[in-house]
Amino acid sequence: MDRDLAAARELAAGLAxxxxxxxxxRHDTLRVGAPKAHANDVVSDVDIASEQLIVEAIREAFPDDAVQAEEGHGRTGNSGWTWVIDPLDGTRNYISRTGPWSVCIALYQGEQARVAVVHEPVAGETFSAVDGGGALLNGQSIVASSGPPLAEALVGVSFQPNPATKERAGKVIRDLLPVSGDIRRLPAALNLVYQAAGRLDGGLCLDTNLWDIAAGALIAREAGVILGGHGEDFTTELTIGAAPGLWPTLSERVRATA
Incomplete structure (x- = not known):
């Protein structure tokens, strides 16, 4: 089934x-609900309202598409297309006002990501990509960094804040921090799109969900970032990204400890 991917990107960007x-x-009036999977897995009424806004509009535009969404508004479909939505990636940052967050929307055809949008509301930045069409930031082309040596590289780190993953992340950071230029902790989607824009030279994401990385991964790849995990492709357990010149060193180092 053919689809106008440029139009799908415009829809996703507008909704984001x-x-x-x-x-x-609603930042000043948000209400925090009960934790989900663990004490640090928080959700607010704004997460839920944001997801409802996005899902209802997609349902109206594409009633036969499936939806996979973090806060439970998913549904099955029969078109072969699936929208993967994280309405607020970085909820802890949003609630505590201690860092950035984003709205993430990806469109899959079968198992292949075809459209991606990551919008950062405070900065007013919309990163996007169509499969095979390059990556954009507010409509302008972006590319990954040239890949400096690891000792000069700025590396993003993202991980789920559950006890087991924090212990795993600690091992990686203890090994990586002394030998890298510096490290930044970010929500997964922004980690990936900042690599796409050349702001980060590489990064890693540990124990994510598909909605955390689906949009950012396509944008990163379209900008020239190399992605992988313990194998040739990235997974929700481990996503490593790097500019081509940095990839061999960073991927080897992370794989050894992650």
Whole structure:
């Protein structure tokens, strides 16, 4: 089944911007609900309202598409296309006002990501990609960094804040921090799109969900970032990204400890 991917990107970008505007407007009145999988897995009423906004619009535009969404508004479909949605990636940052967050929307055809949007509401930045069409930031082309030596590289780190993953992340960071230029902890989607824009030279994501990385991964690849895990392809257990010149050193180092 053919689909106008440029139009799908425009729809996703518009919805991400609308959700981001809602998040900014409701920042002072948000309500935090009960933790989900563990004490640090928090959710707010704004996460849920943002997801409802996105899913309802997609349902209206593409009633036969499946939806996979973090806060439970998913559904099955019969078109062969699936929307993967994280309405607010970085909820802890959003609630505590201690860092950035984003709205993430990806469109899959079967098992292949075809469209991706990551919108950062505070900065007003919309990263996007169509499979095979390059990566964009607010409509302008972006490319990965040239890949400096690891000792000069800025590396992003993302991980789920459950006890087991924090212990695993600690081992990686203890090994990587002394030999890298520096490290930044970020939500997974922004980690990936900052690599796409050349702001980070590489990064890793540990124990994510598909909605955390689906959009960012396509944008990163379209910008020239190499992605992998313990094998040739990345997984939700381990996603490593790096500019081509940095990839051999960073991937070997992370694989040895992650």
């Amino acid at each position: 911007v609308r959700a981001g505007r809602l998040q900014l407007e």
